[in-house]
Amino acid sequence: KAGVTQTPRYLIKTRGQQVTLSCSPISGHRSVSWYQQTPGQGLQFLFEYFSETQRNKGNFPGRFSGRQFSNSRSEMNVSTLELGDSALYLCASSRNVRDNEQFFGPGTRLTVL
Amino acid sequence: QQQVKQSPQSLIVQKGGISIINCAYENTAFDYFPWYQQFPGKGPALLIAIRPDVSEKKEGRFTISFNKSAKQFSLHIMDSQPGDSATYFCAALVEGANNLFFGTGTRLTVIP
Numbered sequence: 761k762a763g764v765t766q767t768p769r770y771l772i773k774t775r776g777q778q779v780t781l782s783c784s785p786i787s788g789h790r791s792v793s794w795y796q797q798t799p800g801q802g803l804q805f806l807f808e809y810f811s812e813t814q815r816n817k818g819n820f821p822g823r824f825s826g827r828q829f830s831n832s833r834s835e836m837n838v839s840t841l842e843l844g845d846s847a848l849y850l851c852a853s854s855r856n857v858r859d860n861e862q863f864f865g866p867g868t869r870l871t872v873l
Numbered sequence: 874q875q876q877v878k879q880s881p882q883s884l885i886v887q888k889g890g891i892s893i894i895n896c897a898y899e900n901t902a903f904d905y906f907p908w909y910q911q912f913p914g915k916g917p918a919l920l921i922a923i924r925p926d927v928s929e930k931k932e933g934r935f936t937i938s939f940n941k942s943a944k945q946f947s948l949h950i951m952d953s954q955p956g957d958s959a960t961y962f963c964a965a966l967v968e969g970a971n972n973l974f975f976g977t978g979t980r981l982t983v984i985p
Contacts, residue, residue: 764916793971803917803962803975816972850916857969860905864916 762787764853764865772871778839781868785832785853792834793862794826797848806849809834810857838870846872876900877965879976886983892950894979896963899944903965907973908937908948911960920961921948953983 765784773779785792793816794806805818809828826836832853838845848869852862878897886892896906904925909917923930923937923946930937936949950957963976 791971793973795973802977803964803973805972805974808971810971816970818972852916852973854971857971860907860966860968860971861919861922862907862971862973863919864909866914866916 764851764863766849766851766865766868768868769866770869770871772873773841774873775841775843777841778837779841779870780835780837781849781851781870783834783836783851783853783865785834785851786863789853789855789863790832791854791857791859792828792832793852793854794834794836795850795852795864796820797850797867798846803850806836815857841872843872846870875977876974877963877976879963879979881979882977883980884982886953886981888953888955888983888985890953890983892953892957892981892983893947894961894963894981895945895947896976897943897945898965898974900965900967900974901944902967903974904968906937906939906946906963906965908935909962909964909975911962911978917962950981953981955983955985957981958983 791810793808808816828834848867850867852864907922908920911917934951939946964973
């Protein structure tokens with residue numbers, strides 16, 4: 761069974777631009793969560809999607825948004841990029857909202873110049 | 874505010890020794906406590922997890938000890954191997970929320 765896949769793996773953007781990251785969950789998994797990992801702040805929850813609906817949102821500004829499609833694939837978008845948005849963005853999937861086991865993808869490394 | 878506190882920040886253990894990483898939490902609504910292992914350039918991988926209705930869970934060389942009254946839990950890695958060298962994260966969440974709160978991580982180095 762294929763794991764969580766994320767594309768692209770690496771991205772370089774400049775301040776003010778916007779970026780879209782993609783996540784394909786494990787087959788059969790319907791819940792997708794996004795996390796940001798930085799050396800300073802560690803791993804922080806961004807948001808969770810289930811059945812194309814955002815269920816939970818972390819403490820991030822509105823520049824961070826996401827969506828989920830009917831096939832459970834998810835995208836997150838960051839608009840008006842800032843230098844501090846440079847991070848590893850991780851996607852995790854679980855079977856459903858009652859199944860707490862979350863499996864992470866390899867992440868997308870975003871660098872903002 | 875860090876909801877899950879993890880220590881130590883780094884740990885060096887000899888091959889064959891026991892690695893112990895500790896975590897503490899404040900939110901008594903947490904009811905699922907996983908540990909993740911992360912290698913450089915990779916995403917975190919789920920190692921083992923426990924719920925507060927049990928005090929210990931063992932899977933191979935990995936054991937979680939859970940103390941509900943003290944709001945603490947720990948990971949023990951028995952017979953530590955150089956291949957265990959990685960960063961370990963404890964985490965916690967409330968049932969059904971799927972919002973993991975992570976500790977700050979422990980960088981484990983196992984020397985041959």
